[in-house]
Amino acid sequence: MASDEGLTGISRVTVFAMFGVVFGYATHHLDERRIGDVAVVGPLTPGVEWGRLWQMARNCGRPTAGENELAQWVLTQATRASVCGSDLIAHFPEQGWKLEPGGRRVRFDSTYANRDQLWTGNLTVEGLIPEQVAPRPSNYTA
Incomplete structure (x- = not known):
């Protein structure tokens, strides 16, 4: 499901490189229980759009994989x-982040990796310096 809504939050954030x-990767809470039921994932490298994440999933996953499996x-x-x-690259126990409008939201058929939903889009994380978000060398492409 596409999303026209953006989102801001403060939560645990992991910054990592892939390909x-x-x-x-941040978590978002839909209610006062604060159980982090939504995973928020997006690219931080300048010039990389959120669709690249789904392209990676498509290239690395099964050819017949549906949206939920991706x-x-x-x-x-x-x-x-x-x-x-x-x-x-970095792990913050509590950091501000912003997910731009226009990404993709998927509700899992059942809880997966302790999350009920995945929201992807262009992401920014407070406090990162340009060297942390710069492209990384990789032996693989996806």
Whole structure:
């Protein structure tokens, strides 16, 4: 589902590199329980648009994968970076971020990696310096 709405928040943020692009992964809460039921993922590298994330998922996933499975691939990569520290650039326990309007929102059929939804779009994270979001060398392309 496409989104015409932007979103700002303050939460845990992981900044990681994947296939040469720097991404941010934050959580968002839909109610007062603050359980982080929404994963927010988007590119931070200047000039890279949010559709690149879905292109990566399409290129790396099964050829017949549907939107839900592609969204699971995206969340798996973000979770991997957050939990394992793979290609980790920064991890903030509480940081401001902004998701621009015009991204894509997917509701999982059931909770996946402790999240009910994935919202993707162009993302900015407060406090990052240009060197942290600059493109990275990569042996792989997707």
